[in-house]
Amino acid sequence: MSGSVTRFGILTSGGDCPGLNAAIRGVAKAASGMYGMEIVGIINGYRGLIDADTRTLSSGDFSGILTVGGTILGSSREKPFKVREQQPGGLQSDAAKRRSDADLGKDKPELIKKNIEALRLDALVVLGGNGTNTTAHLLAREGVNIIGLPKTIDNDIFGTDVSFGFHSAVDIASEAIDRLHSTANSHNRVMVIELMGHKAGWLALYAGIAGGGDIILIPEIPYTVSALARSLEKRRSEGKKFSIVVVAEGSMSEAEAALPKKERKKNRESMPWPSIGYRVASEIQSATGMETRVTVLGYLQRGGTPGAYDRVLATAFGTTAAEMLSKGIFGRMAAMVGSTITSIPLAEVADKTKTIPPDYPLLATAERVGTSFGN
Ligand code: F6P
Numbered sequence: 001m002s003g004s005v006t007r008f009g010i011l012t013s014g015g016d017c018p019g020l021n022a023a024i025r026g027v028a029k030a031a032s033g034m035y036g037m038e039i040v041g042i043i044n045g046y047r048g049l050i051d052a053d054t055r056t057l058s059s060g061d062f063s064g065i066l067t068v069g070g071t072i073l074g075s076s077r078e079k080p081f082k083v084r085e086q087q088p089g090g091l092q093s094d095a096a097k098r099r100s101d102a103d104l105g106k107d108k109p110e111l112i113k114k115n116i117e118a119l120r121l122d123a124l125v126v127l128g129g130n131g132t133n134t135t136a137h138l139l140a141r142e143g144v145n146i147i148g149l150p151k152t153i154d155n156d157i158f159g160t161d162v163s164f165g166f167h168s169a170v171d172i173a174s175e176a177i178d179r180l181h182s183t184a185n186s187h188n189r190v191m192v193i194e195l196m197g198h199k200a201g202w203l204a205l206y207a208g209i210a211g212g213g214d215i216i217l218i219p220e221i222p223y224t225v226s227a228l229a230r231s232l233e234k235r236r237s238e239g240k241k242f243s244i245v246v247v248a249e250g251s252m253s254e255a256e257a258a259l260p261k262k263e264r265k266k267n268r269e270s271m272p273w274p275s276i277g278y279r280v281a282s283e284i285q286s287a288t289g290m291e292t293r294v295t296v297l298g299y300l301q302r303g304g305t306p307g308a309y310d311r312v313l314a315t316a317f318g319t320t321a322a323e324m325l326s327k328g329i330f331g332r333m334a335a336m337v338g339s340t341i342t343s344i345p346l347a348e349v350a351d352k353t354k355t356i357p358p359d360y361p362l363l364a365t366a367e368r369v370g371t372s373f374g375n
């Protein structure tokens with residue numbers, strides 16, 4: 001595919017977040033208003049491309065959605081290039097075999113390219129996280145004109161300083177931590193709050209600092225129970241009646257960090273706690289005797305209206321994508337680098353995760369106000 005764009009498809013993929021509709025609005029208003037392009041909404045992420053499940057968007061669809069949470073297009077975690085393991089041995093009925101061939105991913109990329117042609121799409125704009133932009137890179141290699149936008153509350157997309165959705169989640173989590181202070185104080189308790197962020201601790205770091213967390217656990221810095229106990233007992237000896245422990249869902253102990261990834265996953269699944277927050281609370285209570293309670297903030301971090309920062313960022317990313325479409329710039333993801341919105345090759349983003357570097361300035365900032373990272 002090459003040449004100018006008069007009609008393109010847009011999809012949202014992966015975990016939703018506040019700001020997705022703001023980004024869709026930014027792309028659509030600029031593309032239609034400035035460049036007269038026609039916009040085809042693709043339903044439920046890459047799944048909609050496989051099923052040719054689409055809806056042409058009119059101005060009524062993308063006005064008034066700047067502040068609306070979620071995505072008007074729906075989302076999925078469909079990975080068209082992911083080849084499922086063949087079931088070992090065993091006879092398969094013809095129907096099951098046909099289904100498994102399709103499921104094996106042999107047909108999905110071909111189906112996508114066929115549907116792009118059938119839908120007369122000159123290009124694609126995809127809003128998503130690591131997985132989405134990795135798929136975008138693979139489609140670009142297949143000749144699809146595609147542009148990525150960095151979306152995730154985890155902020156773990158390589159190549160961009162920030163993704164939209166992140167600051168809204170920081171606002172939500174910080175407000176929740178504020179509320180935990182009063183109840184922890186009333187009951188002289190240790191409050192553990194578990195935040196999202198499997199592979200990287202950006203959300204826990206920023207919300208932990210913003211919310212005045214006394215201990216912040218992140219995947220990048222494995223913890224020990226003895227270090228946790230030391231921090232909490234020190235606070236107690238200084239007359240502090242309560243403590244707030246902010247835990248990223250991907251945090252791990254030093255012992256776990258030493259395990260190979262597969263074994264670490266198996267080890268965690270065999271534990272008697274539903275998630276890391278409960279385990280850390282139990283470890284604290286056993287080690288210190290301090291009364292501890294747990295809050296798992298979960299999907300509240302992904303829900304509702306975007307904060308002002310994300311409304312601006314998502315609009316800026318969206319209009320940048322429209323400009324890239326108008327200039328025929330493909331195979332790249334819009335990115336914030338410093339204070340500039342630019343774009344970087346999808347090839348540089350694919351299959352990577354942006355974790356917190358050991359010398360990241362905010363780690364020292366937190367330590368300077370007495371925050372412990374459990375190490
Ligand atoms: O990728 C964003 C994210 O919210 C992660 O922080 C979280 O672990 C994951 O998605 C949850 O995935 P799902 O929405 O599929 O349950």
